[in-house]
Amino acid sequence: MKAYYVYILECNDGMLYTGVTNDITRRVNEHQKGLNNTCFIFKRRPVKLLWHEMFNDIEQAIFFEKKIKKWSKAKKHALVNGDEKMLRILAECRNASHYDFRPK
Incomplete structure (x- = not known):
């Protein structure tokens, strides 16, 4: 069964970032490395994973991510x-x- 994660990161400036992924470790590492210089997180590194929750359905994960973002x-x-x-x-x-x- 596939797992999806909704997560909250804390940026170095105190901002909170919410995202969704199917591999929490890989995604947090990607945020830390700053692979995309146009990403919201890029200038706010380093980041710290504060919270995550696992979902079995991608649609539920996306729904909850959108809810938290508000x-x-x-x-x-x-x-x-x-x-x-x-x-x-x-x-x-x-x-x-x-x-x-x-x-x-």
């Missing part, structure tokens, strides 16, 4: 730290349309 830095750190309580807090909608903010 998250705030704080929410990504909550995922990395396994802080489920903070993850739930940060997942709540905080805009004026949220039910907490509607007039009673």
Whole structure:
């Protein structure tokens, strides 16, 4: 069975990068070596692998990667730290349309 990984890297400038691959070790090494000078990571090396999760279906992995890419830095750190309580807090909608903010 094929394995796919969604991962989060921390760049040397504190930026977080989210990606998907079928070989986590190879991909992190490619990021470290800077094989592509047009890549987002190229000028932000060295990088550190903070988190990864394995999927058996590439479509699920891509879906989750796209979802994480939209998250705030704080929410990504909550995922990395396994802080489920903070993850739930940060997942709540905080805009004026949220039910907490509607007039009673």
